[in-house]
Each structure stands twice: as structure tokens, then as C-alpha cells.
Amino acid sequence: MFLKFIFKRKKKKIQKKFNFDITNWMELTKEQRLEIDSNEKHESMRKKKELLKSIRNEYIKLKNKKK
Numbered sequence: 001m002f003l004k005f006i007f008k009r010k011k012k013k014i015q016k017k018f019n020f021d022i023t024n025w026m027e028l029t030k031e032q033r034l035e036i037d038s039n040e041k042h043e044s045m046r047k048k049k050e051l052l053k054s055i056r057n058e059y060i061k062l063k064n065k066k067k
Contacts, residue, residue, distance in 0.1 A: 025033065
């Protein structure tokens with residue numbers, strides 16, 4: 001249930017981020033677009049790793065409580 005809450009909360013934040021104008025994007029140079037894209041990829045990877053780490057910690061806590 002706790003994880004469900006986290007995932008719902010993350011979805012709402014992601015939806016707000018994707019409001020951008022495609023014409024502005026196309027006016028950027030290729031290097032600028034690649035740089036922005038790579039920054040976004042690094043940021044999303046960091047968030048994924050952070051989420052996985054928190055999930056693993058939750059499982060460890062649950063496992064320890066069972067014992």
C-alpha cells in the first residue's frame with residue numbers, strides 16, 4: 001500500500017513536466033537538444049536508482065520484522 005502511494009505521487013509530478021512547446025524544441029541546435037536530452041536521461045536514471053534503493057530498504061525492513 002505504501003508503494004502504491006509513492007507511485008501515484010510520482011505520476012502526478014511527471015505529467016506536469018511534459019508540458020513544452022515542440023516549436024521551441026525544434027528551434028534549438030542539435031547540440032543543445034542532445035545536451036538537454038542527456039541531462040534528462042541522467043536525472044531520470046538517478047530517480048530510478050533512488051526509488052529502487054528505497055524499495056530495497058523497505059523489503060529489508062519487512063523481512064527483519066518477520067523474524
